[in-house]
Amino acid sequence: MKRFLFIGLIAIAVGWFFLLDPFRHQPPEPTVIIENREVKVYRGTYSWSGMFRGETADAKAEAVDLVKGDPSTRTNPDDRLTIRFEDGPAPKSVAIV
Incomplete structure (x- = not known):
């Protein structure tokens, strides 16, 4: 019984x-x-690093080219922005440029 409990834990x-x-x-x-x-x-x-591995990746295109053709989202300076990470660990910091 203790063996099964140990294996389960x-x-x-x-x-x-x-x-x-x-x-x-x-x-x-x-x-x-x-x-x-x-x-x-x-x-x-x-740039991202996990427990065993890290990676720095450059985008395949410039930022302007990534969004080319997609409609933009108009906002006001006083609009509330929420960023959630629901899958995986949240980063320690986020930069919006």
């Missing part, structure tokens, strides 16, 4: 370890909401 610990996704080498996709409207997000150049 080990299985739960291993599952929890992989649930935290320490092997991720790309940042999670954020959900961006401006005044209750979800806004499409584009991944540009980024």
Whole structure:
């Protein structure tokens, strides 16, 4: 009985370890909401490091080319911006340029 309990606890610990996704080498996709409207997000150049691995990637195109042809989202300077990371670990800092 104790052996099955021990094996079960080990299985739960291993599952929890992989649930935290320490092997991720790309940042999670954020959900961006401006005044209750979800806004499409584009991944540009980024640096990301996980527990075992890191990556710095340049975007395949310039920022202007990434959004070319997509409609823009008009906002006011006093609009509320919310950034959520629901899948994976949240970054320590976010830069909006």
